[in-house]
Amino acid sequence: GENVEQHPSTLSVQEGDSAVIKCTYSDSASNYFPWYKQELGKRPQLIIDIRSNVGEKKDQRIAVTLNKTAKHFSLHITETQPEDSAVYFCAASSEAGSYQLTFGKGTKLSVIP
Amino acid sequence: EAQVTQNPRYLITVTGKKLTVTCSQNMNHEYMSWYRQDPGLGLRQIYYSMNVEVTDKGDVPEGYKVSRKEKRNFPLILESPSPNQTSLYFCASSFSAQGRNEAFFGQGTRLTVV
Numbered sequence: 001g002e003n004v005e006q007h008p009s010t011l012s013v014q015e016g017d018s019a020v021i022k023c024t025y026s027d028s029a030s031n032y033f034p035w036y037k038q039e040l041g042k043r044p045q046l047i048i049d050i051r052s053n054v055g056e057k058k059d060q061r062i063a064v065t066l067n068k069t070a071k072h073f074s075l076h077i078t079e080t081q082p083e084d085s086a087v088y089f090c091a092a093s094s095e096a097g098s099y100q101l102t103f104g105k106g107t108k109l110s111v112i113p
Numbered sequence: 114e115a116q117v118t119q120n121p122r123y124l125i126t127v128t129g130k131k132l133t134v135t136c137s138q139n140m141n142h143e144y145m146s147w148y149r150q151d152p153g154l155g156l157r158q159i160y161y162s163m164n165v166e167v168t169d170k171g172d173v174p175e176g177y178k179v180s181r182k183e184k185r186n187f188p189l190i191l192e193s194p195s196p197n198q199t200s201l202y203f204c205a206s207s208f209s210a211q212g213r214n215e216a217f218f219g220q221g222t223r224l225t226v227v
Contacts, residue, residue: 001172032214034215034216043203043218044156044203046215046216089155102158104155105154
């Protein structure tokens, strides 16, 4: 089955700096890669996703890149703000199969004012 | 309002006492799943269902059961809970169609087994 590795497990940045979280996956059939943000005590919520037919996707201060050859994808947050502090999860799934989402173990991002 | 609803939000129970956590979605999603979240281990899938009467094991199914008799409901059953099932549980649902499979999560159920 799919295995998703996520790094780092914790990340502290100064407000205004950029943050990068990296994930690798093992199953070459995976073609859907969402990122979820989980604020303290709340449910995970989708913030951005990318499919294997594109290499990069942006939404305001958030971007995701995908390298299918190397089987890795990354989340980039620019101009970080205190409200970006949360746990971020990457995930991978195959839209041709069971749609089963396999999650990374999460990255706790702290943005220091 | 489109949502996934879990009940209860919090539950403390004793070892061996059967319990059910309910999950309901109003978005007509085909795909539903259960995850448990433990510190340092992320979200691990327990069971999933691709449609009514179709269920399959995830990565950590031992000690759990599920059923999918109706499209909107996907209860999680612990027949004989043990302390190692103390965890935060999330139900999620999505369409199972290419380009439409964003997963929506319930509010979570914090279970403590003593």
